[in-house]
Amino acid sequence: MSLRYGLLGLLAEGPASGYDLAQRFQEVLGQIWPAQHPKIYAELRRLADEGLIEVDSQGPRRRTAYRITPDGLAAVRKWLADGDVDHTMRLQPLLRSLFFWLMDPGELADHLEREAAFYAAAAEVYRDYAARKDRGEFGSAPPVQSMRVTIEAAIRLNQALADWARWAAEHPPRPGA
Incomplete structure (x- = not known):
């Protein structure tokens, strides 16, 4: 479930494509929180279906950039403030x-x-x-x-x-x- 909030948080910084988001995950979190492209794209579709993000622009080769909606920003802020944190570590x-x-x-x-x-x-x-x-x-x-x-x-x-x-x-x- 945290992938969705990670994506929402990154999109709160500004519009990005699925590829850009995968690069950001790798750059910042690397082996700590891996996020594979297929999972990112599937989660982006779910977030769009739920109205938490929307298409910002479409470029060549069907490259789609998304931006967070006000509902998406409210959802990530609620998740951040929630007292229940999953402390599971799979090492x-x-x-x-x-x-x-x-x-x-x-x-x-x-x-x-x-x-x-x-x-x-x-x-x-x-x-x-x-x-x-x-x-x-x-x-x-x-x-x-x-x-x-x-x-x-x-x-x-x-x-x-x-x-x-x-x-x-x-x-x-x-x-x-």
Whole structure:
């Protein structure tokens, strides 16, 4: 259900096509909240059917840009103010960690080294992005300020997972039978 509000929030910044919205999701949220093109386009159709967005313009190759309606803006604001937040996190690396005892110690060490490197690199990408924002390369509009908060969370989450993988490598479980 959050995809719809993510799309509404991005459209509150200004009109955008499904392709543009997919790029924004990837740019800002990457592996934290993936949004595939087919799901985005299906959700845009539902939002339009419900009157929460409308067509802003149509360009070449049937490229359609949408804009948020007043009802759409009210819906995203209500969602933001709602006290109930879904805190579910589906992190495959953590699910796998539950079964590390089944891995060969050498394979586990290699796996954890790759995990630490992946998350450290992701944190660095977000640090670079944050530095560009802090230098003012994207202006200082409210959406940019909010995005900076999100980027800081991405930095901290990725760094924490890199630190966790390093810790796990130093404290491996004993292999199972």
